[in-house]
Amino acid sequence: MSKRVSFQHSRRPSLSRVRGAVVAAGLGTSMVLGAGAAFAAGVAGAPHTADLISNGAAGSVAAQAAAQGKAAQAAKVERAAAEKAAAKKAAAWRIPVGHYALSASFGNDGSRWAHKHSGQDFAVPVGTKVEAAHGGTVVKAGPNGGGDGPAYGNAVVIRHGNGTYSQYAHLSKIDVRIGQTVETGQRIALSGNTGNSSGPHLHFEIRTTPNYGSAINPVSFLSKQGVTV
Incomplete structure (x- = not known):
């Protein structure tokens, strides 16, 4: 009897082996399912192609807008600088000829003039x-x-915004007309030796009226404007 019982026990599967198989199978399933879940999560978190295109287009538009903004700002600065330079030029005074030698000065006595x-x-x-x-x-x-008398020869008188007038005399050629607006440094004539003149030169006056007799010292006047003769 004891032998039959022993035989019957030997034909039954071991409970520990069954449990091991079940655990192993469970672990395998978990690993498979875990890998699938991880893959699914990675796919779900990846950016969509349409999103990439959309983001790229938005970045391009933003960069273009930034570049246009910088260009507009640069143009604004350049325009302001040009306006400032133009205003400075309009406000400036200058000597009416380039290379020269000073001859008779304001207030000198001389045989060529009835007055100083x-x-x-x-x-x-x-x-x-x-x-x-x-x-x-x-x-x-x-x-x-220009109406001030033959002693000046050919002459030009210009009225300025600050209430003064400049006169240019003994000219060989006049390039402007009465009523014409001129800018600082604009050519208005060619020098000469006309009128009461002992040699080629430009006679230059600063006046308080357009007419003879109202002249002030032109060198002192230009000095106050920052121009050294």
């Missing part, structure tokens, strides 16, 4: 370019001193 000399003479060759010492409007232009 009314301006500053710049000795230059005939045909030297004469430029407006300051922007303004031409009020006299022509022979006979």
Whole structure:
């Protein structure tokens, strides 16, 4: 009897082996399911192709807008600088000729004048370019001193915004007309030796009116404007 019982026990599967198989099978299933879940999670978290295209387009538009903004700002700064330079030029005074030698000065006595000399003479060759010492409007232009008398020869008088007038005399050629607006440094004539002149030069005056007799010292005036003669 004891032998039969022993035989029957030997044919039954071991409970520990069954349990091991079940555990192993469970672990395998878990690993498979875990890998699938991880893959699914990775796919779910990845950016969509449409999103990538959309984000790229938005970045391109933003970059273009930023570049346009910088260009507009640069243009604004450049425009402001140009306006400032133009205003500075309009406010400036200058000597009416380039290369010169100073000759008769304001207030000098001399046999060529009935009264003291009314301006500053710049000795230059005939045909030297004469430029407006300051922007303004031409009020006299022509022979006979533009109306101030034959001693000045061909002459031009310009009215300026600050209430002063500049006069240019003994010219060989006049390039402006009465009523014309001129800018600082603009060519208005060529120097000469016309009128009461002992040699080629430009006679330059600063006046308080357009007419002879109202001249002030032009060198002192220009000095106050920051121009050294």
